[in-house]
Amino acid sequence: MAECGASGSGSSGDSLDKSITLPPDEIFRNLENAKRFAIDIGGSLTKLAYYSTVQHKVAKVRSFDHSGKDTERDHEPPYEISVQEEITARLHFIKFENTYIEACLDFIKDHLVNTETKVIQATGGGAYKFKDLIEEKLRLKVDKEDVMTCLIKGCNFVLKNIPHEAFVYQKDSDPEFRFQTNHPHIFPYLLVNIGSGVSIVKVETEDRFEWVGGSSIGGGTFWGLGALLTKTKKFDELLHLASRGQHSNVDMLVRDVYGGAHQTLGLSGNLIASSFGKSATADQEFSKEDMAKSLLHMISNDIGQLACLHARLHSLDRVYFGGFFIRGHPVTMRTITYSINFFSKGEVQALFLRHEGYLGAIGAFLKGAEQDNPNQYSWGENYAGSSGLMSTSPELGPAQRARSGTFDLLEMDRLERPLVNLPLLLDPPSYVPDTVDLTDDALARKYWLTCFEEALDGVVKRAVASQPDSVDAAERAEKFRQKYWNKLQTLRQQPFAYGTLTVRSLLDTREHCLNEFNFPDPYSKVKQRENGVALRCFPGVVRSLDTLGWEERQLALVKGLLAGNVFDWGAKAVSDVLESDPYFGFEEAKRKLQERPWLVDSYSEWLQRLKGPPHKCALIFADNSGIDIILGVFPFVRELLLRGTEVILACNSGPALNDVTHGESLIVAERIAGMDPVVHSALREERLLLVQTGSSSPCLDLSRLDKGLAALVRERGADLVVIEGMGRAVHTNYHAALCCESLKLAVIKNAWLAERLGGRLFSVIFKYEVPAE
């Protein structure tokens, strides 16, 4: 098998294919429902893409029919939860060595149930070679797609849809990858694809690109010439050789010509004057390692130089590199980055892509799926199903580095609705949602990884408990535990596996893993119960607020917001209290709050502001179900409404922990409207609008919000943004700069974080910000 990988064309390995035992459906998941196929066959790797529908359970909330009277019976839940099967769309991408093609095609044929599929989109050099095999095996007509068109479609797709897709490589930093926040304007850029040869393409818009040049000195040259020089057959082994070699033994350096560094000319003696120059004049044996290194430098420098010349000609400073020569290999990323820096004097940035290997397959798929308008959707990387960036530790041997020899997966979920930037972001290109970059901060990384590991038992328990009627809940929960545990271990080794590691990505990964094993909403019942309890308290809370004087009431409202925020099942400290004392009440929570002055306290400024004219429209991002939304947020909303401020209440589209979902918020609002005329009329007159965020995360990425929300914010001219909760206002958006007033409120329910921020457990953050004029 290992030998076959080196054949390049893949045709030589046929005899060995039979011996391959494919990993079971862990690889080709959801194949039964696969609808549309695309395949990208490169020189050594095949990337298969298919579109499938994933059936998974979702917890739906539905109001009881309240046609009867007297609905407020104490024991009755406020709404019913029904678990339904929902079908969502998912894109699967699988990458494997060409050697496996036949076995994979057989596997697909055996498992493919869907008969509607008639065509497979194929791209890549190998598409021509394997056309007959594919048609014979799958009985699908091969529709060949242009390689570069696919590549660019794929590139645009990942740049738009996958956060932290692009990264720069930084030598000698830990980790070596520095992920880029997604630029809202991805065009124009230069794409340098280093496959067997090199193609340089200038991409100007979604549909307009131009092949501006190329070079025949590429990955094939490294591989082919390397194989001749070193008798080493595999690409990865060649790279491994190169990483141990000394190119100066083979290359003629400036110092070999000049006798040393040439100071007056400002040229380092270590620069290469002539690649392989020493092998022309020295009658000696050269080590494989040295030759491989020299070859690597020669090719990387050459490509970097050409890329710079093209970038300069077209006045572009962003150059993305892709192709199998790059594909996650730190050695090549390092040499390319060096070369780009050298030749452009730092003016051009060499960028790499996490999913670079999939671009062709993604593009081919998109090409075939054009009638479905895939571009009108937003997609999200599914952390549970994707294998992440391969291990890149340079000291790992080829055996360990052979991730390319196994199967690599990428799964993208089609999101219900397209996601866009919040129009109120001050500077979208520079917006970074996350407060702490755990890839960067090793100490924080260790803490949080451990924290999530320790919380895992509780999550598993909660998941099992949420499905008391299910016979296999325990089994699935165990699988979830394994999967998430493994992810955490992977992230310990490769913090950059899914882009920048953050508390948000850890939380999201957990949600994805829970969904994977059909625990769509482990907190649904808890939320239901809490919402019921809180709704019953609502009239009393409102009444007592109304007895207060204006100034007193404002503080009480804010305290209510904060107290509600203590109810957060995501924070271990609180979930312990809640588990042990389910009647832990609103008032108790208030008492737990830190006394003013708070850790961050701009309440006085806020109060001063409230004495002024009302805001036109407030956008509020809600956090938890139950006490938080009902006793904290709604009274606050009610006060704003009374002031004449319109309110857009944004809740998560899908469940995450005990966060209130959009569905739940609708019921809650309806129930409150039944009790409160202010809310009632506001809802009826559309002065109170309930919208979904488009997210299913306990955190908040203001650059990926529901398009409808964004439209509404624009339409209503929102001039105040309220973000509450640790996940949304501290782990993310703590530093987010908006172009309108904003309130960020949270109670720090994590001792470590509290300490980091200079406070203690249950410290309060009340951050009121007004943008500079």
Place this chain on the structure above:
Amino acid sequence: MLKLVGGGGGQDWACSVAGTSLGGEEAAFEVARPGDRGKAGGGSPGWGCAGIPDSEPWAGVLQAGVVGPARWGQGAEEVGESAGGGEERRVRHPQAPALRLPNRKPQGGSGEIKTPENDLQRGRLSRGPRAAPPAPGMGDRGGQPERSAPHSPGAPVGTSAAAVNGLLHNGFHPPPVQPPLVCSRGPVGGNDAVPQRLPLLPELQPQPLLPQHDSPAKKCRLRRRMDSGRKNRPPFPWFGMDIGGTLVKLVYFEPKDITAEEEQEEVENLKSIRKYLTSNTAYGKTGIRDVHLELKNLTMCGRKGNLHFIRFPSCAMHRFIQMGSEKNFSSLHTTLCATGGGAFKFEEDFRMIADLQLHKLDELDCLIQGLLYVDSVGFNGKPECYYFENPTNPELCQKKPYCLDNPYPMLLVNMGSGVSILAVYSKDNYKRVTGTSLGGGTFLGLCCLLTGCETFEEALEMAAKGDSTNVDKLVKDIYGGDYERFGLQGSAVASSFGNMMSKEKRDSISKEDLARATLVTITNNIGSIARMCALNENIDRVVFVGNFLRINMVSMKLLAYAMDFWSKGQLKALFLEHEGYFGAVGALLELFKMTDDK
């Protein structure tokens, strides 16, 4: 171990050597046999340094006193060891003390040669302020116009060398007043060459035949009369040297207007150099004189003669220096003008071992001045510059002369071991645009590794017979035909050596195919970079020079094709007959200039 032997007796060692004593055991500087020329460029046994049977007396001059054929890649130690053999020879050829000859009388007549306008003018082209660094492949992009004069360290060096030479005074007459030799660019280390250069301009004009008495010109002439020659010229021999990464290029001016008197006064040492160099075409095993490039009947610095073009591998430098030492070259008190990286690398060795002070010169300056000079004098009545007509049609493609009278702006691509690319806007305004380490050295290095060949000639010979399409992956190998989306022909190379990813293909190709593929790969890459630079610099004339193009029609036609095809006829590839020698010529021109300057 490498003793200086310059101080010895007064005999003319060069003459006394006579090849016999050196015999076959030290077969350096063999008389060229047909085909020997081909050995020079590559990795053959080194520049041996012994005479050969039947060699002329002068052979000894270039004998480096090294026993046995040296192999490529020998380190300094090995050179040192073999130097032991040299000692033997030194015994046989005791060094002469400087042989002082009577001052020559002022001479008229035949010696008073009219200098063609293009001679001195071109020969003394001043360097501009925009000097750029010599060109290792991985050099920076863009010129560094404001850096200090690159060879400023060479100026005091040159001065002291001249002084030493003056004292030793061997060869023709020494100048009675030893002028401090400061390069034309003015103060040492200064970079404001322009104002320094301007006063010199009148001197660059052809010398009036009959200058007025009392005129400054006359004084100048009078002073020159007291020099060795008729004018203020450097003493013979006149060499320009370009010590590159792989090859040393040497140009030697052979005066043909030597009068009987002069002949008589010429020291034996000097005479033997002249005789040896001019009557042989090969020196040792690897020293080659490119007879076909000889520029005949040239007037340089007021003397008429032939310019000879000689090359030998850079790895023979140590033996060359040692020879210089043993033959007491320093006694000739000539200034050795050298450029190329080796001028810096070997400077110390020249001084320590051979008591020779190099006058180091910027290689890009030399390259440009040399090129302009050679082009201006023409190639023995034929044009120096040429291009290929119908470059995209193999049947109609043919070499045609090109008039480079108005060469600016031009992109100058110098392909040696590595490649430098310069944008030249005028004779003294240029910048180094970029460079690549994929050059001639890469071609030869890879060929040696892949095919076991040893010389450039061998590699090219193989390449001429090979078929690169067996080795390279073509567009049609991937796409089954043209790649129309990008307008790429099926026959275009998609991946150099791409077919070599497959074991079967690796087993089925020939060495010739590999050599051809290497040549095509390197050539196309240079062409591609050059083309991009031309676009970026907005220049449509690309002049390719350098020894990579020597006897390399394949590359020249490929470059001509590539420039024309990819630019849709907008770019023109130009070539020059003396491909690799311009640096050396430029160095020689500096010799005249530095003598002229004072």
